Amino acid sequence: MFLTLTLKNLKYIIKNNTVLFLFVAISQIVCIIAVFTVSGMIDAITPEPEDERTEGQKSFQIKIADYSISDDDIFMTALFDKNGKCVYQGTDESESDKIYSRYKEGELYAIHDQMPINYRTLPKYKYVKNKLKKVLDTANGCLVYVTVLGYTDNSFFIRYEAFGGHKDFMKSYFPELAESDKHIEISVTSGINTPLSGHNEGDKIRLNDTEYIISQIRETEQEEYNNCVRLNLNDMDDNYIISTISILVSNDATQKQMGQISDIVKTEFGDITGNIQEPQPEPLMEKQFNNMIYIISFILMAVVLVNVSRIYTYLLNRRKHTLSVYLICGANKIKIYLICIAEILLITIAAVLCGNLIFRFILSDVISMLYPSFTGFFTLEIYVMLSGIYLIMGLVIMSVSIIPVIRKTAFSLSR
Numbered sequence: 536m537f538l539t540l541t542l543k544n545l546k547y548i549i550k551n552n553t554v555l556f557l558f559v560a561i562s563q564i565v566c567i568i569a570v571f572t573v574s575g576m577i578d579a580i581t582p583e584p585e586d587e588r589t590e591g592q593k594s595f596q597i598k599i600a601d602y603s604i605s606d607d608d609i610f611m612t613a614l615f616d617k618n619g620k621c622v623y624q625g626t627d628e629s630e631s632d633k634i635y636s637r638y639k640e641g642e643l644y645a646i647h648d649q650m651p652i653n654y655r656t657l658p659k660y661k662y663v664k665n666k667l668k669k670v671l672d673t674a675n676g677c678l679v680y681v682t683v684l685g686y687t688d689n690s691f692f693i694r695y696e697a698f699g700g701h702k703d704f705m706k707s708y709f710p711e712l713a714e715s716d717k718h719i720e721i722s723v724t725s726g727i728n729t730p731l732s733g734h735n736e737g738d739k740i741r742l743n744d745t746e747y748i749i750s751q752i753r754e755t756e757q758e759e760y761n762n763c764v765r766l767n768l769n770d771m772d773d774n775y776i777i778s779t780i781s782i783l784v785s786n787d788a789t790q791k792q793m794g795q796i797s798d799i800v801k802t803e804f805g806d807i808t809g810n811i812q813e814p815q816p817e818p819l820m821e822k823q824f825n826n827m828i829y830i831i832s833f834i835l836m837a838v839v840l841v842n843v844s845r846i847y848t849y850l851l852n853r854r855k856h857t858l859s860v861y862l863i864c865g866a867n868k869i870k871i872y873l874i875c876i877a878e879i880l881l882i883t884i885a886a887v888l889c890g891n892l893i894f895r896f897i898l899s900d901v902i903s904m905l906y907p908s909f910t911g912f913f914t915l916e917i918y919v920m921l922s923g924i925y926l927i928m929g930l931v932i933m934s935v936s937i938i939p940v941i942r943k944t945a946f947s948l949s950r
Contacts, residue, residue, distance in 0.1 A: 544874065563882070570836060595812070599658065611624070658777050681698070685775055693764060694764075712767045723762070731764070843933075848940060880926075
């Protein structure tokens with residue numbers, strides 16, 4: 536009964552107000568086509584944003600070690616003989632030169648490493664473990680990985696890199712360290728004896744108070760990567776010395792999440808270091824153009840729907856006598872509202888379907904000849920989203936126009 540009455544009313548509108556009906560239908564079809572066309576054009580001319588930030592620039596950097604450059608830079612020198620035995624280790628340059636001069640050329644290997652100014656006061660892992668856990672718990676939903684750098688003990692011979700984070704990341708980039716099972720990777724330089732030289736994969740090695748199994752040996756020609764170990768964050772010894780903590784979060788993290796992480800980082804580590812660097816913001820070009828697409832689409836939809844609603848209100852006012860008859864015969868205002876909104880929604884849905892079909896099978900192919908990337912924007916989700924937004928906006932705007940008319944009494948409508 537409801538549908539029959541609605542279709543009869545539509546038939547009446549088409550028969551007696553053909554021009555206005557065609558205007559309502561065609562204007563909505565044109566609107567849908569215009570929204571799709573503008574959205575696709577903006578996307579087609581939008582340059583692909585390039586995120587040139589380094590991993591460090593995307594991360595929260597907690598720099599505990601102070602490497603400030605000054606005339607009094609401190610360098611730790613370690614001298615090793617051919618057997619890998621350390622014959623000197625310290626910061627006294629004149630003393631290291633004396634010892635070096637006692638040996639023939641090539642008999643000693645020297646490691647020179649710039650030391651942080653505050654190297655004597657760098658904290659051990661056991662003092663920051665709980666602080667770091669609170670930060671990682673806060674970042675858990677958007678954490679990619681965390682890196683902790685430092686030295687295995689206060690001799691500053693061996694540096695370490697400890698990694699932790701999302702399981703998928705660990706399995707992809709550090710498969711040997713993905714599980715917390717006391718496995719480590721070591722880096723050595725071919726032909727140079729250091730404290731890490733002379734080991735084979737599968738050997739056990741003790742660093743500080745923890746025994747590890749060597750799962751991989753990496754040979755490198757770069758001295759800065761020599762004498763270094765990699766391990767899972769959960770396998771760190773409590774007495775390891777911390778110099779830097781880096782926390783990388785996902786680009787999908789919301790501003791609220793970033794703010795929460797920033798607050799907890801400052802709260803937990805602010806008393807240890809004043810050098811806390813937050814991630815640089817990602818390029819906003821893509822987000823700005825996406826926002827432009829939505830804004831222009833909403834404006835086009837709103838303008839057309841407001842005009843359509845005004846025309847339909849005009850048609851409704853011309854049918855006041857019919858509405859008063861409905862009320863006199865016992866129909867309540869909710870039913871009248873549903874009949875009216877069903878009429879205009881049927882027209883709108885038909886217009887949306889026609890607009891989609893015309894655009895998809897006629898116009899999009901023509902435009903894509905000029906802009907090859909044009910059609911790449913339009914997925915099923917885009918069609919459904921824009922069409923759905925149009926229908927919802929139509930329902931709201933039409934309701935605002937219809938309700939004042941149907942709120943009147945039967946007597947008022949019959950005058």
